[in-house]
Amino acid sequence: MSTINIVAISGNLVDDAVLRSTKSGTMVLNFTVAITERVKGTDGAFEERPSYIDCAIFGKRADALARYLAKGSLAMVQGHLRQLTYNDRQGQRRSKVEVMVDEIEWRQPRSA
Template sequence: MKNLSYVILDGNLTADPEERTIAGGKSLANFTLAVNHTANNQEGKDKEDVSYFEVEAWEKLGENCVEYLKKGSKVTVMGNLKQNRWKSPEGENKSRIKVTASTVRFDSVRKKESKVA
């Protein structure tokens, strides 16, 4: 049986999405999502906090993100968690968890400029 690693995040982009083409010609867009939430401090009182999540969107989904999203855009991302592992040049084991988006809902979309005659 497969295990579940599905996540839903609602937040704002910290910068414009970046697009690149990888080996094999597939397009990939990357962006970071800031998610605000409430956490308890040491005294047990609520405080506002923010968490940052790296998101990757492939092919047409990524192309749409690059075209329509910009820094500050509000989005809801649904996707799977993926852990990348590697060794640093110093031989240390490193890892990073990313979200591979299956859906990105554009909650605030950049308006296309309208032409005035």
């Protein structure tokens, strides 16, 4: 059975993007996008509920985009989901899902 794995999100970067290199020398740019959902609270008033989505860009694009993706930037991201499993520092098995970025558009945060 074939599945479709496409995701599109829009939100603000929580922090500056972090550029690193894998053991094999591939550049990886990691950043987190905050998205909000409007939900009705128990009192009937609407409130915003944030979610934080981890994203990654690999290769030459990672290196080229690193200086532009700063905290507060509005990012519109398209890509696909990938689940990672790893052991944390205490040896516990952990898992997370992140967006592997195929396309990105951004706007710099407004200066004060």
